[in-house]
Amino acid sequence: MSDDGGVRVTIRAPRAGDEAAYSEAVRRSAEHIGQWNPVEPDGLPDLLERQGAGLRTFLIIDQETGGIVGKVNVANIVMGRFCNASLGYDSYLPFAGTGRMTEGVRLVVDRCFAPQTAGGLGLHRLEINVQPENQRSIGLVKRLGFRHEGFTPRMLFLGGAWRDHERFALTAEEWPGAGA
Numbered sequence: 660m661s662d663d664g665g666v667r668v669t670i671r672a673p674r675a676g677d678e679a680a681y682s683e684a685v686r687r688s689a690e691h692i693g694q695w696n697p698v699e700p701d702g703l704p705d706l707l708e709r710q711g712a713g714l715r716t717f718l719i720i721d722q723e724t725g726g727i728v729g730k731v732n733v734a735n736i737v738m739g740r741f742c743n744a745s746l747g748y749d750s751y752l753p754f755a756g757t758g759r760m761t762e763g764v765r766l767v768v769d770r771c772f773a774p775q776t777a778g779g780l781g782l783h784r785l786e787i788n789v790q791p792e793n794q795r796s797i798g799l800v801k802r803l804g805f806r807h808e809g810f811t812p813r814m815l816f817l818g819g820a821w822r823d824h825e826r827f828a829l830t831a832e833e834w835p836g837a838g839a
């Protein structure tokens with residue numbers, strides 16, 4: 660939150676008109692995000708095509724400037740008895756490290772747990788998997804009140820190798836959590 664307690668960002672689905680701004684934001688931020696989560700700067704059209712029952716993407720938008728603060732993928736959505744998804748995200752310069760990303764991910768979590776009848780995704784559990792050395796992401800996860808569940812060896816193929824991850828999760832009963 661800003662100093663006056665207001666929220667500085669909104670969230671919305673990405674659209675074709677975001678392509679240029681998205682490419683610039685990712686290119687500008689390549690050094691900051693590349694180490695953890697290689698992102699294709701021209702990958703928005705492909706991401707738009709993949710939107711569906713298993714994947715919903717949200718852009719975090721700075722209210723004052725309209726700039727793209729970051730992106731959150733709500734991925735691996737499984738409904739039925741599971742109602743579960745994994746969150747993946749990255750933030751972009753010049754907004755990275757200003758607290759806006761945390762505000763935006765909080766809004767995405769709100770949307771994920773809201774019932775479908777209220778425009779939400781109707782999920783019950785969210786998981787975030789983070790490489791143990793990724794302290795900025797672990798900081799974000801903890802600020803939001805996610806619970807550490809365990810350690811998953813060789814979980815994701817990133818940067819040319821299978822990487823270990825720490826697993827954090829939250830169920831709807833725990834939200835809003837300690838960080839809210």
Ligand SMILES: CC(C)(COP(=O)(O)OP(=O)(O)OC[C@H]1O[C@@H](n2cnc3c(N)ncnc32)[C@H](O)[C@@H]1OP(=O)(O)O)[C@@H](O)C(=O)NCCC(=O)NCCS
Nearest residue numbers: 692695696748749750755756757758759760761789795796
């Ligand atoms: C992980 C990642 C998304 C975190 O994004 P971020 O932009 O640092 O997020 P925020 O700005 O909300 O983080 C808050 C930071 O801003 C600082 N900050 C500055 N002004 C602030 C304010 N007014 N309010 C709150 N925090 C503020 C906080 O102190 C905090 O710093 P810290 O991380 O050193 O504790 C980002 O580092 C990233 O994109 N990393 C590469 C991709 C990646 O790792 N993805 C996740 C894979 S699991």
